[in-house]
Amino acid sequence: MSGLLKGKEVHFDEEYLHVKLEDDRIISTPMSWYKPLQSASLKQLKNYKLICLNTGIEWEELDYHLSIESMLELNIGKVA
Numbered sequence: 001m002s003g004l005l006k007g008k009e010v011h012f013d014e015e016y017l018h019v020k021l022e023d024d025r026i027i028s029t030p031m032s033w034y035k036p037l038q039s040a041s042l043k044q045l046k047n048y049k050l051i052c053l054n055t056g057i058e059w060e061e062l063d064y065h066l067s068i069e070s071m072l073e074l075n076i077g078k079v080a
Contacts, residue, residue, distance in 0.1 A: 004053070004055050004069075005021060005027075005068045007050055010050075012031070016029065017030075022054065029071050051065070
């Protein structure tokens with residue numbers, strides 16, 4: 001096992017960005033943490049692709065990139 005957090009699906013609701021990992025765990029973070037995503041349309045949000053061997057997410061139209069590992073780090077930082 002490489003230790004990298006690799007995504008396989010991205011989902012949204014009104015409050016959260018959810019990333020399903022290859023091992024079926026789900027990381028959820030508030031959309032309010034990502035201003036460019038918060039102001040995007042649903043069509044723009046759905047137009048993502050997994051990049052960097054599935055360790056990142058890109059919204060090309062929004063010129064926005066997100067590391068899946070950073071989502072987990074943000075969660076830990078907010079709780080600590």
